[in-house]
Amino acid sequence: MKIKAAVLYETGKARPYTESGPLQIEEVYLSAPLQDEVLVKIHAAGICHSDLSVIDGSRPRPLPMLIGHEAAGEVVECGAGVNDLKPGDHVVFSFVPACGHCIPCMTGRPALCEPGAAANTKGMLLNGGVRLKNASLRDLQHHLGVSAFAEYTVVSRRSLVKINKDISYDIAALFGCAVLTGVGAVVNTAQLHAGQTILVVGLGGVGLAALLGALSAGAATVIAADINADKRATALAMGAHYAIDPAEPEAVQKIKDITGGGVDIAVEFAGAVKALEFAYASTKRGGITVTAGLPHPSVSFALSPALLVGEERTLKGSYLGSCVPARDIPAFIALHQSGRLPVERLLSHTMDLHKINEGFERLAAGNVLRQVVLFA
Ligand SMILES: NC(=O)c1ccc[n+]([C@@H]2O[C@H](COP(=O)([O-])OP(=O)(O)OC[C@H]3O[C@@H](n4cnc5c(N)ncnc54)[C@H](O)[C@@H]3O)[C@@H](O)[C@H]2O)c1
Ligand SMILES: [Zn+2]
Ligand SMILES: [Zn+2]
Numbered sequence: 560m561k562i563k564a565a566v567l568y569e570t571g572k573a574r575p576y577t578e579s580g581p582l583q584i585e586e587v588y589l590s591a592p593l594q595d596e597v598l599v600k601i602h603a604a605g606i607c608h609s610d611l612s613v614i615d616g617s618r619p620r621p622l623p624m625l626i627g628h629e630a631a632g633e634v635v636e637c638g639a640g641v642n643d644l645k646p647g648d649h650v651v652f653s654f655v656p657a658c659g660h661c662i663p664c665m666t667g668r669p670a671l672c673e674p675g676a677a678a679n680t681k682g683m684l685l686n687g688g689v690r691l692k693n694a695s696l697r698d699l700q701h702h703l704g705v706s707a708f709a710e711y712t713v714v715s716r717r718s719l720v721k722i723n724k725d726i727s728y729d730i731a732a733l734f735g736c737a738v739l740t741g742v743g744a745v746v747n748t749a750q751l752h753a754g755q756t757i758l759v760v761g762l763g764g765v766g767l768a769a770l771l772g773a774l775s776a777g778a779a780t781v782i783a784a785d786i787n788a789d790k791r792a793t794a795l796a797m798g799a800h801y802a803i804d805p806a807e808p809e810a811v812q813k814i815k816d817i818t819g820g821g822v823d824i825a826v827e828f829a830g831a832v833k834a835l836e837f838a839y840a841s842t843k844r845g846g847i848t849v850t851a852g853l854p855h856p857s858v859s860f861a862l863s864p865a866l867l868v869g870e871e872r873t874l875k876g877s878y879l880g881s882c883v884p885a886r887d888i889p890a891f892i893a894l895h896q897s898g899r900l901p902v903e904r905l906l907s908h909t910m911d912l913h914k915i916n917e918g919f920e921r922l923a924a925g926n927v928l929r930q931v932v933l934f935a
Contacts, residue, residue: 560588560589560591560711561586561587561588561589562586562587562588562589562709562710562711563584563585563586563587563709563710563912564584564585564586564587564625564691564706564708564709564710564912565582565583565584565625565626565627565708565709565912565915566582566583566585566587566623566624566625566693566699567581567582567583567613567614567622567623567624567625567626568583568622568623569581569622570613570614570615570616570619570622571615571616572614574920574923575920576614576916576917576919576920576923577916577917577920580916581614581916581919582614582626582708582915582916582919584912584913584915585693585694586694587625587691587692587693587694587699587709588691588692588693588694588696589690589691589709589711589712589713590690590691590692590713591636591638591713592636592637592638592641592690592713593638593639593686593690594638594639594640594686595638595639595640595641595685595686595715595716595717596638596641596684596686596690596713596714596715596716597634597636597637597638597641597644597650597713597714597715597716597719598634598635598636598637598638598711598712598713599632599633599634599635599650599652599711599712599713599714599719600632600633600635600710600711600934601630601631601632601707601709601710601711601712601934602630602631602632602633602728602732602933602934603630603631603632603728603729603731603732603931603932603933603934604627604629604630604707604708604732604931604932604934605629605630605732605733605735605736605737605764605929605930605931605932606627606629606915606918606919606922606929606930606931606932607628607629607736607737607764607765608763608764608765608830608853608922609628609736609853610626610627610628610702610919611919611922611923612830612853613626613702614626614919615923617853617854617855618853618855618856619856620682620700620702621681621682621700622700623693623697623699623700624682624699624700624701624702624706625691625699625700625701625702625706625708625709626702626706626707626708627702627705627706627707627708627709627932628652628654628702628703628705628706628707628735628736629652629654629705629707629732629733629735629736629737630651630652630705630707630732630735631649631650631651631652631722631728631729631731631732631734631735632649632650632652632712632728633647633648633649633650634646634647634648634649634650634719635711637716640716641716643716643721644716644719644721648721649721649722649723649724649726649728649731650719650720650721650722651719651720651722651731651732651734651735651884651888652704652705652707652714652718652719652720652735653717653718653719653720653735653739653879653884653888654679654703654704654705654718654735654736654879655669655670655672655675655676655679655703655704655878655879655884656672656674656675656678656679656684656685656704656714656715656717656718657669657670657672657675657717657884658672658673658674658675658685658717659717661673661674667883668881669879669882669883669884670878670879670880670881670882671878675704675717678704679703679704681700682700682701682702683700683701684701684704684713684714684715685704685715685717685718686715689701690713691706701714704718705718705735708912708915708932710912710934720884720885720888720889722734722888722889722892723889723892725896726892726895726896728933729906729909729931729933730895730902730903730906731892732931733764733768733902733905733906733929733931734888734891734892734895734902735888736765737764737765737767737768737902737905737929738768738772738891738895738900738902738905739879739880739882739884739887739888739891740765740768740769740828740851740877740879740880741764741765741766741767741768741769741770741771741772741828741851741880742768742769742771742772742775742880742887742891742900743772743877743879743880743881743882743887744769744826744828744849744851744877744880744881745757745769745772745773745776745824745826745849746772746776747877747880747881747882747887748826748849748851748875748877748880748881749824749826749847749849749875749877751773751776751777751778751823751824752777753776753777753778753779754777754778754779755778755779755823755824756778756779756780756781756782756818756822756823756824757773757778757780757781757782757822757823757824757825757826758782758783758784758814758822758824758825758826758838758841758842759773759781759782759783759784759794759799759825759826759828760784760785760805760825760826760827760828760829760834760835760837760838761784761785761827761828761829761830761831761834761852762783762784762785762787762790762791762793762794762828763790763828763829763928763929764905764928764929765828765851766783766785766826766828766829767790767793767794767797767904767905767928768902768905769826769828770783770794770797770798770799771797771798771900771901771902771904771905772900774797774798775894775899775900780800780801780817780818780822781798781799781800781801782799782800782801782802782803782814782817782818782822782841783795783799783801783802783803784802784803784804784805784810784834784837785802785804785805785829786804786805786806787925787926788804789926790925791803791804793928797901797904801817805833805834805837810837810841811837811840811841814841815841818843820843820844821841821842821843821844821846822841822842822843822846823842823843823846823847824842824846824847824848824849825838825839825841825842825846825847825848825849826838826848826849826850826851826877827848827849827850827851827852828851828852829852830852830853830854831852831854832854832858832859832860834852835848835850835852835860836860838850839862839872839874842872844870844871844872845870845871845872846872846873847872847873847874847875848872848873848874848875849874849875849876849877850874850875850876850877851876851877851878851880862874904928905928905929906928906929906930906931907927907928907929907930908921908927908930908931909930909931909932909933910930910931910932910933911932911933912932912934915932918930918932
């Protein structure tokens with residue numbers, strides 16, 4: 560079938576994106592779902608910094624690619640072997656297709672699925688190959704098995720989580736990445752206990768989702784940090800107890816004073832080494848620092864082994880919020896629907912697909928929370 564989609568042919572284009580137009584809106588061919596695959600109509604697709612990192616070249620991927628990985632939609636057609644979904648079902652996408660058979664999958668860590676990671680790196684579906692071609696019949700790569708900035712997509716069954724129909728698509732989409740990553744980093748990776756202190760560094764869509772998750776999970780003190788004053792004000796309005804500018808010379812000391820020696824848990828969602836250094840320095844003896852930020856792969860972070868050992872510190876990476884999406888997406892949606900995870904507050908802008916370059920320019924300029932592309 561022919562669909563309208565946003566295709567990335569070239570990375571590293573100059574800003575403003577409203578002028579350079581890194582994403583081309585064009586008609587592409589989508590082939591029918593094969594065995595264990597599903598055709599889904601996309602209703603809402605969120606814009607994540609990880610998409611921007613593909614556009615600006617800090618997250619290198621094979622090109623040309625149909626990007627977008629945070630979305631919600633409706634099942635249109637199931638390929639052979641898909642017996643647990645039917646047309647009309649509502650789904651949220653997971654950006655790691657989990658095969659269910661590899662050791663990480665079998666030990667409860669589908670975020671680390673090995674065939675899933677290999678397919679994502681190649682820009683292919685879990686079964687191998689691509690289902691997308693442009694008008695000149697050139698293959699287009701899939702983005703994280705999802706390719707959401709399109710009217711329809713074909714994905715592995717393993718990239719989908721069925722949800723109830725009583726949540727709107729624009730909010731449901733956020734659960735695919737921002738909420739899964741942010742809340743998951745707090746409750747799964749860091750395993751926050753009620754009464755603990757936490758610092759959230761980087762207050763975009765993912766960081767603010769983590770802040771809401773920390774409040775919901777019973778953190779006693781939530782400190783929010785971002786170099787952007789508007790983001791700090793938003794965090795305070797969302798319930799953070801303190802907001803700190805990490806660029807201030809006394810910032811780490813302020814956090815130590817507030818918490819009596821540092822936070823139990825610091826989580827970083829800025830994608831900048833300085834932010835991770837700040838998070839680590841603000842964590843107390845015996846504390847846990849979690850990073851979900853994704854800077855350019857060439858970037859490294861220096862660590863003192865003496866401090867790590869002498870203070871029994873933990874530094875952990877968090878991918879997909881260490882979630883089991885089939886368990887956590889419905890659970891986090893239920894928490895949202897009970898009023899204890901008000902993630903609708905993350906949705907700052909909606910737009911049509913043809914305005915998507917404007918959305919990326921706003922994200923790069925740094926003054927948005929989560930933006931969602933809506934499809935009629
Ligand atoms: N690990 C995962 O599974 C996963 C999933 C989604 C996103 N990510 C990554 O998480 C990061 C955040 O994504 P997002 O969509 O929320 O991005 P965003 O651009 O909306 O937010 C990033 C925030 O970090 C702030 N920031 C930048 N430098 C900072 C610094 N030195 N100190 C403090 N704050 C700083 C910015 O002002 C901004 O508010 C990105 O690196 C993204 O690639 C990781
Ligand atoms: Zn994302
Ligand atoms: Zn697997």
